[in-house]
Amino acid sequence: xxxxxxxxxxxxxxxxxxxxxxxxxxxxxxxxxxxxxxxxxxxxxxxxxxxxxxxxxxxxxxxxxxxxxxxxxxxxxxxxxxxxxxxxxxxxxxxxxxxxxxxxxxxxxxxxxxxxxxxxxxxxxxxxxxxxxxxxxxxxxxxxxxxxxxxxxxxxxxxxxxxxxxxxxxxxxxxxxxxxxxxxxxxxxxxxxxxxxxxxxxxxxxxxxxxxxxxxxxxxxxxxxxxxxxxxxxxxxxxxxxxxxxxxxxxxxxxxxxxxxxxxxxxxxxxxxxxxxxxxxxxxxxxxxxxxxxxxxxxxxxxxxxxxxxxxxxxxxxxxxxxxxxxxxxxxxxxxxxxxxx
Numbered sequence: 001x002x003x004x005x006x007x008x009x010x011x012x013x014x015x016x017x018x019x020x021x022x023x024x025x026x027x028x029x030x031x032x033x034x035x036x037x038x039x040x041x042x043x044x045x046x047x048x049x050x051x052x053x054x055x056x057x058x059x060x061x062x063x064x065x066x067x068x069x070x071x072x073x074x075x076x077x078x079x080x081x082x083x084x085x086x087x088x089x090x091x092x093x094x095x096x097x098x099x100x101x102x103x104x105x106x107x108x109x110x111x112x113x114x115x116x117x118x119x120x121x122x123x124x125x126x127x128x129x130x131x132x133x134x135x136x137x138x139x140x141x142x143x144x145x146x147x148x149x150x151x152x153x154x155x156x157x158x159x160x161x162x163x164x165x166x167x168x169x170x171x172x173x174x175x176x177x178x179x180x181x182x183x184x185x186x187x188x189x190x191x192x193x194x195x196x197x198x199x200x201x202x203x204x205x206x207x208x209x210x211x212x213x214x215x216x217x218x219x220x221x222x223x224x225x226x227x228x229x230x231x232x233x234x235x236x237x238x239x240x241x242x243x244x245x246x247x248x249x250x251x252x253x254x255x256x257x258x259x260x261x262x263x264x265x266x267x268x269x270x271x272x273x274x275x276x277x278x279x280x281x282x283x284x285x286x287x288x289x290x291x292x293x294x295x296x297x298x299x300x301x302x303x304x305x306x307x308x309x310x311x312x313x314x315x316x317x318x319x320x321x322x323x324x325x326x327x328x329x330x331x332x333x334x335x336x337x338x339x340x341x342x
Contacts, residue, residue: 042286044339046293047084047091047110048332053077055091055113058332060293063308063322065332069113072106074099078130079280080180082334083137083144090116091336092137092144092162096129105135105146107162110338117162123148126177134183134194138213145170145185145192145213149177157192157211170216178206180281184233186210188240189261191219193233198223208233210261220264228266230257231281232294236313238287243269243313245278245294254278256292256316270316279306279328284335286310291319295331298323306331 046058053071058064075095082093091108103125107117123146126132132155134147144160155175159168175196182195191210198207208227210220229246236243242259246266254276256269277297285292291310298304298321306328310320325331 042291042337043288044286044337045110046284046286046335046337048335049077049082049093050332051330053095055108056332058308058335059322060308060310060320061322063324068110069108072115075104075106076129077333078128078133078179079333080282081130081133081135082336083135084110084284084336084338085137085139085142085144086338087139087341088142089338089341090137090142090162092135093334094121094130094133094135094146094148096125101125103133103148105144105160105162119160119162119165119167121146121148121158121160122150122167123156124151125149128179131179132177134181136183136185136192138185139187147183147194155194155196157194157216159213170213171211171218173209173218175207175209176204180231181206182208182231182233182244182281184235184242184244185213186235186242186261187237190214191261193242193259195233208259208266220261222259222264222266226264226266228257228268229255230259230266231278232283233259234283234285234292236285236287236290236292238290239313241313243285243292245272245281245283245292247276252276254296256311256313269314272311272316273318275307275309275318276300279331280333282332282335284337285313286337286339287313288339290314293335293337295324295328295335296321297328308335 055069056065089110103121103123105119109116132149136145154172156172157170190213205224208222230244232244246255246257254272275296279295283294296309298307305326307321308324
């Protein structure tokens with residue numbers, strides 16, 4: 001994960017305890033076009049926020065981005081702090097206002113490209129924008145889960161009504177910040193999943209915590225190594241499953257994983273062939289087509305450009321790839337897929 005000031009430089013993914021997450025270097029080569037099977041074209045539109053905070057559409061078949069609206073004024077962003085209310089057509093992001101030094105929940109109308117709502121959040125910013133923050137949507141009612149730091153140096157989880165600005169405090173915890181940690185809302189089991197770093201007698205581990213979406217009660221804890229090296233989390237509504245990318249250091253392989261909320265286990269769907277380096281844990285799922293998209297470096301060369309890569313959620317096989325950007329800081333800083341509303 002990287003943070004973005006309007007004219008600032010990107011910062012590598014790390015926790016405050018110097019635990020590196022997100023981008024992992026290893027060998028691998030991108031699959032050839034001949035190795036990619038035919039798959040259904042996306043039935044919907046992928047949206048994103050670009051490096052200058054402009055709202056854009058992204059064509060996963062070509063990697064082309066098309067502006068929808070002008071860059072947001074006075075805002076700074078961090079990678080992967082976005083979520084989509086696909087039913088209402090609102091793209092949510094967490095922004096840091098450079099003028100008033102506030103952290104805001106910003107909702108963008110995906111059709112008009114205008115700000116639909118904006119709520120000041122009761123958070124304080126750390127030295128690195130986006131540290132310890134997360135945002136996910138509950139599409140059953142359009143409310144938004146927002147995680148951030150307060151003055152007590154703890155993470156606080158809120159349920160926010162973006163239409164009224166009302167907030168409900170759900171939980172707090174004092175775990176170590178993770179910049180770029182996995183997060184997602186499991187609509188099937190009504191759990192908000194968040195990734196934190198924990199210190200046990202000097203040993204740092206990246207753990208997954210599942211909080212009840214109504215009461216805020218901590219329901220599940222999955223500790224390393226049981227997380228199976230998972231770095232991202234996405235909810236696949238069509239299959240009612242939690243999936244994400246991980247990394248198998250012993251084999252030097254990028255993996256696609258499935259989180260079983262009921263058992264608290266993380267199992268491997270398969271190895272993603274040909275890709276190792278992921279940009280900022282920026283992913284999104286086209287659930288209807290069964291494809292999860294990520295930004296992967298096209299080869300093991302550290303100067304190689306990045307592709308937008310589609311991976312089959314059931315087999316982990318690459319089904320599409322297209323050039324996206326040369327410098328990862330110039331790639332979209334978040335991506336969210338909205339299926340066509342039938």
